[in-house]
Amino acid sequence: MKGRLHSTLLYVLLTIAAALILYPVIYTFFMAVMSPEEASAYPPHFIPHSFHLANFTEVFEIVPIAAFIGNTFLISGLTMIGQLITASLAAYAFAKMEFKGKNFIFSMFVATMMIPWEVTIIPNYLTVRSWNWLDTYQGLTVPFLATAFGTFLLRQFFLQLPKELFEAARMDGCGHIRYFLFHVLPLSRPALGTLAVYSFLNMYNSYLWPLLITNSENMRTVQIGISMLEFQESTSWNLVFAGTALVILPSLLLLVFGLKQLVRGMAAGALKG
Amino acid sequence: MSELNKSMGLGTRSRHLASSKARIRTSSLKIQRLRENALAYTFLAPSLILFAVFMFYPMLKSVYLSLHSTDPAGNVAAYVGLDNFAVLFSSGQFLQGIKVTLLFALLTVPAGILLALVLAALTHSKLRGMRIFQFAFSLPMVLSVGSSAVIWKFLFHPTLGMFNYVLSLLHINPVPWLTSPDWALLSVAIMTIWMNLGFNYIILSSGLQGIPDDMYESAKMDGAGPLITFWRISMPLLSPTIFFVTVVSIIGAFQSFAQINILTKGGPVNSTNVFVYSIYQEAFVNFRFGTGSAQAIVLFVVILLLTMIQFKWVERKVHYQ
Numbered sequence: 001m002k003g004r005l006h007s008t009l010l011y012v013l014l015t016i017a018a019a020l021i022l023y024p025v026i027y028t029f030f031m032a033v034m035s036p037e038e039a040s041a042y043p044p045h046f047i048p049h050s051f052h053l054a055n056f057t058e059v060f061e062i063v064p065i066a067a068f069i070g071n072t073f074l075i076s077g078l079t080m081i082g083q084l085i086t087a088s089l090a091a092y093a094f095a096k097m098e099f100k101g102k103n104f105i106f107s108m109f110v111a112t113m114m115i116p117w118e119v120t121i122i123p124n125y126l127t128v129r130s131w132n133w134l135d136t137y138q139g140l141t142v143p144f145l146a147t148a149f150g151t152f153l154l155r156q157f158f159l160q161l162p163k164e165l166f167e168a169a170r171m172d173g174c175g176h177i178r179y180f181l182f183h184v185l186p187l188s189r190p191a192l193g194t195l196a197v198y199s200f201l202n203m204y205n206s207y208l209w210p211l212l213i214t215n216s217e218n219m220r221t222v223q224i225g226i227s228m229l230e231f232q233e234s235t236s237w238n239l240v241f242a243g244t245a246l247v248i249l250p251s252l253l254l255l256v257f258g259l260k261q262l263v264r265g266m267a268a269g270a271l272k273g
Numbered sequence: 274m275s276e277l278n279k280s281m282g283l284g285t286r287s288r289h290l291a292s293s294k295a296r297i298r299t300s301s302l303k304i305q306r307l308r309e310n311a312l313a314y315t316f317l318a319p320s321l322i323l324f325a326v327f328m329f330y331p332m333l334k335s336v337y338l339s340l341h342s343t344d345p346a347g348n349v350a351a352y353v354g355l356d357n358f359a360v361l362f363s364s365g366q367f368l369q370g371i372k373v374t375l376l377f378a379l380l381t382v383p384a385g386i387l388l389a390l391v392l393a394a395l396t397h398s399k400l401r402g403m404r405i406f407q408f409a410f411s412l413p414m415v416l417s418v419g420s421s422a423v424i425w426k427f428l429f430h431p432t433l434g435m436f437n438y439v440l441s442l443l444h445i446n447p448v449p450w451l452t453s454p455d456w457a458l459l460s461v462a463i464m465t466i467w468m469n470l471g472f473n474y475i476i477l478s479s480g481l482q483g484i485p486d487d488m489y490e491s492a493k494m495d496g497a498g499p500l501i502t503f504w505r506i507s508m509p510l511l512s513p514t515i516f517f518v519t520v521v522s523i524i525g526a527f528q529s530f531a532q533i534n535i536l537t538k539g540g541p542v543n544s545t546n547v548f549v550y551s552i553y554q555e556a557f558v559n560f561r562f563g564t565g566s567a568q569a570i571v572l573f574v575v576i577l578l579l580t581m582i583q584f585k586w587v588e589r590k591v592h593y594q
Contacts, residue, residue, distance in 0.1 A: 007400055010395060010398070010400070011400075011402075013395060014392075014395055014396065014406045017392060017395075017406075017410070018405075018406055018409040018410070021409060021410060021412070021413065021467065021470065022409055022412065024421070024424045024425060024428060024467070025412065025416070025424075027424070027428070027435065028424050031427075040433060042432070042433060042438075043438055043441075044433060044434075044435055044438050046435075085319070086319040086320045086323065087320070089316040089317070089319060089320070090316060090317050090319075090320040090321075092316055093313040093314075093316040093317050097309055097312065097313040097316070098306075098309060098313075099309060099310045099313035099314065100310055102313075105317060105321070108321075108324070109320075109324075112324050112328050112329075114576075114577055114580050115328055115332055115573070116524070116528060116572065116573065116576050118528055118530070118549050118552065118569065118572060119331075119332065119335060119569045119570070119572055119573040119576075120327065120328060120331035120332055120335060120569075121552075121556075121569070122331075122335065122338065122552075122556045122562055122565055122566050122569060123330070123331035123334035123335055123338065123566075124327055124331050125556075125557070126334075126347045126562070127326070127327075127330075127331070129347075142323075142327075143323075143327040145319070145323055146319065146320040146323035146324055146327075148324075151320065176309070176312055177312070201415060204417070205415075205416075205417030205418065205419065206417075207417065207418055207419045207530070207531040207534075208530050208531065208549075208553070211534075212557060222419075222420075223417050223418075223419030223420065223531075224419070226419060226420055226423055227419055227420075227422070227423055227534075227535050229423075230423060230426065237427060237433075240423065240427075241424075241427075244420050244423055244424060247417075247420050248416055248417075248420050251415040251416055251417065252412070252415065252416075254415060255408070255411065255412060255414075255415040256408075259408065259411060262414075262415075262475075263411075263475050263479060
């Protein structure tokens with residue numbers, strides 16, 4: 001009886017907490033389907049009384065949100081693929097190969113984790129500008145193609161692969177490249193998946209760098225585009241929220257499908273650090 | 274060679290043969306090792322080149338720029354030594370910025386961790402439906418600062434916003450969330466706590482899951498209630514995780530930018546002008562790259578110190594185990 005009361009109380013508490021935490025997100029989706037009058041009505045409505053799916057098509061007409069979404073998916077995808085390639089190569093070298101200066105180079109990788117990205121932003125901006133990379137996809141992606149975090153994550157995973165596997169492959173005359181491509185990578189799908197989700201989200205959500213180096217409307221990313229929506233006098237709240245709902249939807253889907261992977265990645269980060 | 278071998282007799286010849294075989298083996302080993310070295314560096318090259326261009330070189334360039342004055346195009350005008358730093362530390366605005374950042378960390382870090390800890394502890398049971406709550410509490414993590422700030426900006430709206438409407442239902446006067454210097458930093462902090470909740474919650478939850486079940490069982494056998502169990506068992510075992518989350522949160526507070534830029538733009542009257550926002554202003558609005566870089570170096574030193582403290586702590590922890 002007492003246990004029953006306890007768990008009921010727990011559920012009530014958790015439900016209230018969940019409602020409060022989810023409220024800003026629920027509010028976004030509610031506002032996104034309100035009519036313009038309802039969205040700016042006072043008192044504000046907690047629950048929409050109208051259902052305007054047309055907001056979503058209208059937001060595509062007033063801002064190039066399709067271009068924003070396209071850009072963001074492109075740069076996030078490119079960065080993700082780039083990070084998977086550079087990190088898995090470097091991680092393999094650290095985990096499975098012997099070479100001169102291994103310790104020194106490894107400590108250089110550690111050092112990069114100590115440099116906050118914001119500290120290098122002024123010279124990086126000047127570099128990218130001097131290469132005429134402002135407003136380009138390479139300017140948005142190339143600085144982020146290598147990651148020490150990803151390298152450590154994958155190295156840890158590669159080290160856990162059984163030694164016998166490597167020896168057996170060696171006996172069959174398998175060199176490093178073949179072993180890496182056809183044995184290590186296929187076996188490391190969970191770790192690669194974690195890094196993929198992690199790097200895609202990071203890039204999808206990035207704000208400061210795209211803000212600095214993109215100027216033209218058709219190069220903007222969603223995060224910048226969406227924060228500019230509210231400055232347009234003509235747009236109304238319901239459209240701003242329709243745009244925001246579209247922007248946060250992919251991340252929410254990623255959370256649904258990738259929560260486990262993400263948690264694993266972050267736990268690895270926590271253990272490491 | 275062969276004549277020499279003949280005169281030396283069978284024993285030495287075979288010995289000689291063996292040693293030349295060994296020599297061939299060592300030289301092929303050497304080639305193999307060389308090849309492995311070359312291959313390893315090929316594997317490392319993409320990362321190393323990118324780090325060199327976008328991390329190490331900029332780091333040095335930041336130091337260089339911080340010792341120079343620049344023209345608005347970013348070209349170096351003159352060597353000024355430590356003048357940029359002297360200017361920073363004698364300007365009230367920079368010191369005010371440090372104060373704001375520290376206050377921001379103080380407002381966001383303890384509250385953010387405490388809240389996440391409570392939620393992690395409450396969801397750390399095997400009751401049904403906990404996965405839904407775990408999902409709900411992790412959710413803010415995947416939302417970007419950019420879109421979250423836009424959402425919160427409307428929640429904070431002085432007349433039409435939901436917060437002031439709810440307050441009016443409770444007969445409380447409207448709060449000037451983002452428009453008053455007294456409230457703005459607190460408002461940004463509330464939004465930031467919400468935003469950080471997902472990460473803190475996930476890390477603390479997985480920390481709790483790492484504590485072996487039999488510890489709890491033996492505590493239960495000894496008749497300890499849930500609160501005592503939490504204080505005596507969970508908290509001490511969780512302390513490294515809490516420490517990690519604390520350091521990461523403080524570093525995060527020192528790096529906040531997007532929510533400031535969208536919600537308040539550093540205002541009103543610089544009341545939310547945190548570190549990175551002020552670097553952004555100095556370099557990319559006022560085009561003073563020298564003093565901007567000097568601020569960046571100060572930020573680097575602060576974050577480096579925090580990171581080193583964390584590593585020291587981890588080392589000590591490992592030592593005591």
